Amino acid sequence: MVDNLSVAERIRAFCQARHITVARFERxxxxxxxxxxxxxSAPGPGKRMQIAAAFPELNMGWLLTGEGEMLRPSPQSVGDVTSGAVVGANISGSGNSVSHNDTSTVLRLLQNCQDQLKKKDEQIDRLLALLEKQR
Incomplete structure (x- = not known):
């Protein structure tokens, strides 16, 4: 179910739920x-990335469309697959460092993630445009 709030109103609701001011959220x-x-309207891809980086618990799908829950499930509730220790171990073998030989792999993985995020942002923009047309 989609709520009828604007993105700005959802930001205010998130701030209220987190007991922070909108000014602090912006800062x-x-x-x-x-x-x-x-x-x-919806923030552009760059602003969305800034918001997601500052507030990883915020469900960006909810922020943009009103669908789903305000907060994302915590990594612990998803299971060990997403825990930092496992991810770190997958990258470096020990979870403590990344060797020089692994740097290109990490950079390639980061580029892939950025590409996927860009595609998802484009999809969200298209969906938002469709939603706007239906209003």
Whole structure:
């Protein structure tokens, strides 16, 4: 079920749930002061990445569309597959460091992640445009 709130209203709801001010949200996400009050539509991909990086617990799907839950499940509730220790061990073998030989692998994985995020952002933009047309 999709709520009828705007993205700005969902940001305010998230701030209220987290007991922080909108100004603090903007500051921590690297957004300009008053950004939320001036927000008329969905933030662009760059702003979405800033928000997601600053507030990883925030479900970006919910923020943009109102679908789903406000908060993402914590990594511990998903299981050991997403825990930092396992991910670190997969990257370095020990979880403590990345050797010089693994640097190119890590960079390639990061580039793949960035490419996937860009594709998802484009998909979200298309979905939002379709939703706007239906209003």
């Amino acid at each position: 921590e996400a690297g957004l300009s002061n008053g950004y939320t009050s001036q927000l008329k």
